[in-house]
Amino acid sequence: MISSLTSDSIAEYDGAELTLEIRKARMDDIAPLLRLINDYAAKGIMLPRTEFEMSENIRDFSVIYSGTDLVGCGALHFYSPVIGEVRSLAVDPKWKSHGIGRRMVEALVDEARLFSLDAVFAFTYVADFFSKMGFQEVERGELPLKVWKDCLRCPKFQCCDEIAMVQILRPDHWQPGMGQQPDAFEGSILLPILRS
């Protein structure tokens, strides 16, 4: 069952090998998740989240713990039967550059595959990081309109400088049927990529 998906891995930190627990989030993760995300939000790096929003969307979230410390998080949010967004990706500043971000994106992409999504996308300031994770840049205007509902409450709505990135998970699945499913994307994110 995906909601109890869990796996362990090892990370090196300060010369010591520590066991990491990677799993879907639970309600008792909300307080540490809010601390991690809202510390970055205060610096304008991420969108702020409230306890209410976290409760509503907790099933989107995955977490990585080292012992009792939350060291990273991320979410997979579905937009249509074929596409989802990787969002709320954050690594505790003390744990940056230890492979936590990579492991989280890999877990979210695995989850997307389990749900048979054809593609995942992200809005981000760290395009080089997402490139390393197998994403490629696309025009923001190519994303489904639904995506913009989050943007409406963003302080940078009028001057957004985030980069839209996409990873196609099932290119073969889409190529032949694209023209027959015009509603699938509400603005078709994949057409320009698959044609190139």
Ligand SMILES: CC(C)(COP(=O)(O)OP(=O)(O)OC[C@H]1O[C@@H](n2cnc3c(N)ncnc32)[C@H](O)[C@@H]1OP(=O)(O)O)[C@@H](O)C(=O)NCCC(=O)NCCS
């Ligand atoms: C971006 C972030 C998630 C990366 O997490 P991390 O755990 O430090 O990254 P990793 O150690 O897993 O790095 C994986 C690879 O990406 C590279 N990388 C990491 N951060 C990078 C960045 N900001 N720019 C370019 N490359 C980056 C690493 O060098 C590494 O490359 P390698 O595999 O060739 O060695 C983390 O820095 C973070 O939480 N940033 C603040 C919040 C944020 O910007 N979130 C993204 C919102 S969409």
